[in-house]
Amino acid sequence: MLNRKKNFENTGHTLVDAPTRADDGLEEELDSYTRSAVTRIRFDTIVKPLIISFIALVISFFIDVASVPILGDVTFDLARSLFPGWQPPVDTFEPYSFWWLPIAVYALFIFISFLAYNRLKLEIIRTPASETIDRIIEASTSVIDSISTALPLIGAAILLVSIKLGEEVFLGLSVPFEIKALIILAIGKLFQPVLDQLGVDFQNVVNHVKDIRDKYFSRIQIESSKSLIKQFNQSGMGAGGAVSVQDMEKYRAVVTESARMSEIIHKNFTAVTVMMEKVNSLQQISSDKIQQLSALANSITQASTSLTDEKTLVGLKHLEAIVKK
Secondary structure, eight states: OHHHHHHHHHHHHHHHHHHHHHHHHHHHHHHHHHHHHHHHOOGGGGHHHHHHHHHHHHHHTTSOSSOBTTTBSHHHHHHHHHSTTOOOOOOSSOOOOOTHHHHHHHHHHHHHHHHHHHHHHHHHHHOOOHHHHHHHHHHHHHHHHHHHHHHHHHHHHHHHHHHHHOHHHIIIIIHHHHHHHHHHHHHHHHTHHHHHHHHHHHHHHHHHHHHHHHHHHHHHHHHHHHHHHHHHHHHHHHTTSOSOHHHHHHHHHHHHHHHHHHHHHHHHHHHHHHHHHHHHTOSSOOHHHHHHHHHHHHHHHHHHHHTTOHHHHHHHHHHHHHHHO
C-alpha cells in the first residue's frame, strides 16, 4: 500500500511539471508566430478602403469658387454646362484658392494611420490583446474625427465674423475656406474604414493566438487525465488487481468532474485577467464596468459553490478511499 501511494504521488508530480515545461515552449512558439504574423501585415492593406475617401478628394477639386491649377475655373465651367447661355458675374476681386487644403489634410490622415500601424505592430508583439487594438484604433479615429470636425466649425466662425467685414472678405476668404472644410469633414468620415481595416488585420493575429492557447490547455487537460488514469490502472494491476471495477468507475467519474471544474476555473481566471486589463487601461471605472465586475464575481461564486456539490464530495471521498488502499 505504501509503494502504491508513492507511485501515485510521483505520478502527480509528473503531471504538474510536464505542462509547466511545455508552457515555456508554448510561449516561445506563440511569440515567434506573433512576430512573423505581424511582420506579414503590410501598410498597403489600407489601399482598398482608401479608395472611397480618395474619390472624395478628387471631387474636391471640382467644387471650388476659385481657380484650380490645370483645371481652371471648374465651377464656372460646370455652371455653363448646366445652364447654357449663363454668364459669370464680373468681380472686382479674386477669391483665395484653398484647393491644396484637402490634399494637406488627407496626407495628415494617412500619416496618422501610419503611426497607428507602427504602434499596433509594436504593441501586438508585446501583448497580443483585443483591448490594445481597440485603444489604438479609437485614439487614431478620435484624432482624425476631431480634425475633420474642427475645420468646418472654424470656417463657420470665420464666416460669421466676415459678414460684417464686407463682401470681399466674405466671398473672397470665408466662403472658399468653408467649402473646403465641409469637404474635409466628408473625407474624414469616409476615412474611417482605413483604420477599421488595420484593426481587423491585427485582430486576426490576436484571435489565432488565443485559439492556439485555448486548444493547447484543453489538450493538456485531456492528456493529463488520460495519463493519470493509465498510471493508476498500471498501479492497480501491479498490486494484484486490488482495485475493483466499481472503484475504477468512481475514480473515472471523479477525474471527469475534476477536468470539468478545472475548465470552469481556467475560464474564470481568464475572464478575471481580461477584466483586470480593461480596468488598468481605464482612468475611471464607470457604472457599466462595476456591473461587469459584479457579474464576474457571481460567476466565480457559482463555480466555487459547485465545488461543494454533494456528488463532487462523494466522488472525492471515493478517490480518497482508493488512494488509502
